[in-house]
Amino acid sequence: MSVRIDVVHALGQLQLNVSITTSAGLTAVIGPSGAGKTSLLNIVAGVIRPDRGVVRLDDDVLVDTAKGIWRPTHTRRIGYVFQAPRLFPHLTVRRNLGYGRWFSPAVTDPFAFDDVVDLLDLGALLARMPARLSGGEAQRVALGRALLSQPRLLLLDEPLASVDQARRDEVLPYLDRLRAEIRLPTIYVTHTPAEVESRAEQIVAMDRGRVV
Amino acid sequence: MSVRIDVVHALGQLQLNVSITTSAGLTAVIGPSGAGKTSLLNIVAGVIRPDRGVVRLDDDVLVDTAKGIWRPTHTRRIGYVFQAPRLFPHLTVRRNLGYGRWFSPAVTDPFAFDDVVDLLDLGALLARMPARLSGGEAQRVALGRALLSQPRLLLLDEPLASVDQARRDEVLPYLDRLRAEIRLPTIYVTHTPAEVESRAEQIVAMDRGRVV
Amino acid sequence: GVAGAAGRQRDLLIFAASSLQTALDELAPAIEHATSVRVRVSYAASSALARQIESGAPAGLFLSADLDWMNYLGDRHLIKSGTRVNLLGNTLVLIAPASHAEPLAIVPGFPLARALGTGRLAIAEPAAVPAGKYARAALTSLGVWDSVAAKLAPAENVRAALLFVSRGEAPFGIVYRSDALADRGVAIVGTFPATSHPPIVYPAAVTTAGGADAARVLEFLQTAAAKAVFARQGFLVD
Amino acid sequence: MTDAAIIALSLKIAVVATVASAPFAMLAALVLARGRFWGRSLLNAIVHLPLVLPPVVTGYALLRVLGRHGPVGALLESTFGVVFAFRWTGAAVAAAVMGFPLMVRAIRLAIESVDRDLEDAAGTLGASPWWTLATVTMPLALPGVLAGMVLGFAKALGEFGATITFVSNIPGETQTLALAIFSLIQTPGSDRAVMRLVGLSVGVSFAALMLSEYLARRVARGRS
Amino acid sequence: MTDAAIIALSLKIAVVATVASAPFAMLAALVLARGRFWGRSLLNAIVHLPLVLPPVVTGYALLRVLGRHGPVGALLESTFGVVFAFRWTGAAVAAAVMGFPLMVRAIRLAIESVDRDLEDAAGTLGASPWWTLATVTMPLALPGVLAGMVLGFAKALGEFGATITFVSNIPGETQTLALAIFSLIQTPGSDRAVMRLVGLSVGVSFAALMLSEYLARRVARGRS
Numbered sequence A, B: 001m002s003v004r005i006d007v008v009h010a011l012g013q014l015q016l017n018v019s020i021t022t023s024a025g026l027t028a029v030i031g032p033s034g035a036g037k038t039s040l041l042n043i044v045a046g047v048i049r050p051d052r053g054v055v056r057l058d059d060d061v062l063v064d065t066a067k068g069i070w071r072p073t074h075t076r077r078i079g080y081v082f083q084a085p086r087l088f089p090h091l092t093v094r095r096n097l098g099y100g101r102w103f104s105p106a107v108t109d110p111f112a113f114d115d116v117v118d119l120l121d122l123g124a125l126l127a128r129m130p131a132r133l134s135g136g137e138a139q140r141v142a143l144g145r146a147l148l149s150q151p152r153l154l155l156l157d158e159p160l161a162s163v164d165q166a167r168r169d170e171v172l173p174y175l176d177r178l179r180a181e182i183r184l185p186t187i188y189v190t191h192t193p194a195e196v197e198s199r200a201e202q203i204v205a206m207d208r209g210r211v212v
Numbered sequence C: 001g002v003a004g005a006a007g008r009q010r011d012l013l014i015f016a017a018s019s020l021q022t023a024l025d026e027l028a029p030a031i032e033h034a035t036s037v038r039v040r041v042s043y044a045a046s047s048a049l050a051r052q053i054e055s056g057a058p059a060g061l062f063l064s065a066d067l068d069w070m071n072y073l074g075d076r077h078l079i080k081s082g083t084r085v086n087l088l089g090n091t092l093v094l095i096a097p098a099s100h101a102e103p104l105a106i107v108p109g110f111p112l113a114r115a116l117g118t119g120r121l122a123i124a125e126p127a128a129v130p131a132g133k134y135a136r137a138a139l140t141s142l143g144v145w146d147s148v149a150a151k152l153a154p155a156e157n158v159r160a161a162l163l164f165v166s167r168g169e170a171p172f173g174i175v176y177r178s179d180a181l182a183d184r185g186v187a188i189v190g191t192f193p194a195t196s197h198p199p200i201v202y203p204a205a206v207t208t209a210g211g212a213d214a215a216r217v218l219e220f221l222q223t224a225a226a227k228a229v230f231a232r233q234g235f236l237v238d
Numbered sequence D, E: 001m002t003d004a005a006i007i008a009l010s011l012k013i014a015v016v017a018t019v020a021s022a023p024f025a026m027l028a029a030l031v032l033a034r035g036r037f038w039g040r041s042l043l044n045a046i047v048h049l050p051l052v053l054p055p056v057v058t059g060y061a062l063l064r065v066l067g068r069h070g071p072v073g074a075l076l077e078s079t080f081g082v083v084f085a086f087r088w089t090g091a092a093v094a095a096a097v098m099g100f101p102l103m104v105r106a107i108r109l110a111i112e113s114v115d116r117d118l119e120d121a122a123g124t125l126g127a128s129p130w131w132t133l134a135t136v137t138m139p140l141a142l143p144g145v146l147a148g149m150v151l152g153f154a155k156a157l158g159e160f161g162a163t164i165t166f167v168s169n170i171p172g173e174t175q176t177l178a179l180a181i182f183s184l185i186q187t188p189g190s191d192r193a194v195m196r197l198v199g200l201s202v203g204v205s206f207a208a209l210m211l212s213e214y215l216a217r218r219v220a221r222g223r224s
């Protein structure tokens, strides 16, 4: 699957102006704080409506401002792990994890619930409310929730920033496997290029709203 | 200055049971997600009241449950950068930064406002509301705010998790300088031991609520 | 269903002005006994009741404290005009708190304003509530209205005016005799001559929705037995 | 009427008024909190009307519109056989209308304080706006819904002016505690009886408040 | 009284009632939201009382307590020379009391939805609980304070039963729009005049609502 992003969007003083095409696999987005990385993901996910431009997944046009096309967020089937966990505070961890599955159309289920729970070591937390999770625990739940919604594209905004090294070393290979097995393309924002250097098939370096 | 922490506190299933003494300088706290690192800082700052135990800064007893002593948070003069930025959403960046200065007793001001703003590169953000900051920007403001409150002890909970490498490389030496110049002891929680390995005078490794 | 529903023929809903409550509640068992009609009474302001009858309220009998609102229904053919009677009368009295009540002769030009001093005269709302309208007419014909018009404390109804006086908030008030008698906190210091105001009349009529039961109850209310109860409450009966 | 019967009737009216109007109040609150359409200010003003006008006016308007001869009242009667006029159902309508602005404000306030980021997150997980509303926004606004229902219920207990004007003061049918108290106040020498009914009112509302606080605490505890 | 004079008086009473009771409402809301003491449920019940009781009862209670011969009224008169009876100030008191539960609920709801983490953060920066309250909690609860004041103001405009019972219906002194409407509605054939005053009421409240929404939008915009 290829992802085509070609957008212009004003954010206060910053002018976001990005044109990239990525093909299947892992795309890393790196760049200093305030470069516009999160905003770019927001545009792809449908959380921000860009001023101008096009977003396409293969032939599926998600945004085309010239043609007045704008597919609402919930129809895009794009998994998004936000920079903050954004767990639903009124639902247990289990129900947070299950939230996206209501809407996932697939019959076969490559992301089996138990697999994800095991991988992210969430077993002991399932009955917990989000207010009682540690920072890293919450971020892992957010990652699991996105994976379990069976997306066709995964957006990760520093998903491992507060996850410890040991678990990071487990999660990254798992993501690799997912990409390999079900060809789930991933856009990965990070401050730690080391995390993705060896894996990323493409690295997009951003600064001040532009690809550099 | 030495910090003495000897506490027991139940957190759901986890039993936090820590006894450490640190002396002036940088103490790193490392450990997997859910180890109890944040809870430990919360106890020192006065955000959580431990079930049992003692917290002392030199001779200043902050907590002594046996003697019924519990100094309220705001009288402790402990700067705390939380794991999430917790900026005041109704105040501009400038007023967030200045919030703690109302209460800081010092006449001489080792953390000059402009110095901190320059160091953390916040100049362009001063008039901004927190809702319009990127993740890394918000975390830098939170760090600046804590520094500017003129604490006698600094608690940092993964303060650089979403700060990019370049800035990280600037901030860490600055913290070193602060510690050297005004002998500001710091307790630093991190997932990236590399960040502090060369600097920390003491490394506390935690797991499941205990020092290991 | 309230009245008229099959199987409950012997129930009658009466709409009555609030000021009749004490008397009617006392009479209810006697009415039932004499007419075999079980009555339920809804007490409210005459204006509200009249408008409800206009909107199809299932009341069979209307006892108004006010001629105007009975006329209002009459004009709209909502009462059986043949049944309309002036059931009761009342007397208008000047009252003062029982603790310091001194008689005041009510004659043309009597010094009410001076007696009030800086205090206020409690009356029912003179623009709207019947007792207030009578009070205003009486004071006008006695030539003292203008001198007290700026010193009024108009109340929602007679009982509220009574309350102002019995609580000592107002040094004087004008209410019906029937109300004054019922409150031990006030004393009657004078009675307005019947000629000083239009006759105080409580008209009653069977509504167009009302039937034989309503007529029978209205008839009973005009018997000597009923009149004795009304009289004891301070109403005028002839 | 015995005290017990009056209390039972008052409770029935207040509960029906609160429960039946809650969905409409949620809808109105939602539209006011989130809608961006031309007539929004107008809707806002209309919702507040029962608060702004003297209750007698509201009652009179109800009588005119929902009475037997009123346009809506006549229609409801002929099509559905539903009659509000001079029935306890009408008293419930009056109480609901009078409590409506209170419910809407509380719910709206709660909806407005829901974190939009969570709704965005639900969207990326595939939840349509309506589903997000049902599973995220409204559950998070639940404390406001509860607070609104408490206000509506309390108002329903105390409502007097609109009720007596719309459905009169008929013992056993429309005479609630508030109306019974009013009637008694009109009767000199009944201070004792007034105090008794006032005491009952206070007792009923105290019980209702305790219940609501208990529920609110449960909601809050469920999130920590 | 001209319409303009009645409107001016109504506005004066409503504004004074709303502004003067706001601090007390904030205090009560705060105590109910945050206090953990024995009499909390009782305080909660007392705050709700004016909603639960028929307005006439509240007016009667005010007369008993704050009237010239009431315990508090007599004291106020002898010590401060303050008189409420038959004065516009008394009408403002009645309106304030009747609107109080509405204000408290809205403010309390807003306080309860303030993120405690932010208060903790203020504490670590050296802010005492009171200073935190003044600089963090209350500013963040501002939308609720505004909503509460809107409800209180609207209620003050419509208040009738407690006002007329407490301070009577004196043109130019205590006769608000609501009381003027009441007088007219009792008079046959005055529908026209009633409609005019109702129209004015609606107009005044519409203006007040627009203003409040504008302020609320400014508050919200200031945070984004």
Ligand SMILES: Nc1ncnc2c1ncn2[C@@H]1O[C@H](COP(=O)(O)OP(=O)(O)OP(=O)(O)O)[C@@H](O)[C@H]1O
Binding pocket: A131, A132, A133, A134, A135, A136, A137, A162, B011, B012, B013, B014, B031, B032, B033, B034, B035, B036, B037, B038, B039, B040, B083
């Ligand atoms: N209020 C609470 N009730 C129950 N359990 C809690 C509560 N708060 C925290 N915990 C649990 O206590 C443990 C320690 O939490 P803490 O936040 O201190 O971890 P941490 O070491 O900071 O982890 P991280 O690196 O993920 O931030 C976690 O397992 C967490 O789920």
Ligand SMILES: Nc1ncnc2c1ncn2[C@@H]1O[C@H](COP(=O)(O)OP(=O)(O)OP(=O)(O)O)[C@@H](O)[C@H]1O
Binding pocket: A011, A012, A013, A014, A031, A032, A033, A034, A035, A036, A037, A038, A039, A040, A083, B131, B132, B133, B134, B135, B136, B137, B162
């Ligand atoms: N609503 C907004 N109004 C104005 N400016 C905004 C708004 N949202 C974001 N910005 C600015 O746009 C820039 C890009 O923000 P973005 O969140 O995309 O950065 P980022 O690359 O994700 O940074 P970080 O690594 O710190 O998370 C930042 O300078 C930010 O302050």
Ligand SMILES: [Mg+2]
Binding pocket: A037, A038, A039, A083, A157, B134, B135, B136
């Ligand atoms: Mg970002």
Ligand SMILES: [Mg+2]
Binding pocket: A134, A135, A136, B037, B038, B039, B083, B157
């Ligand atoms: Mg932590």
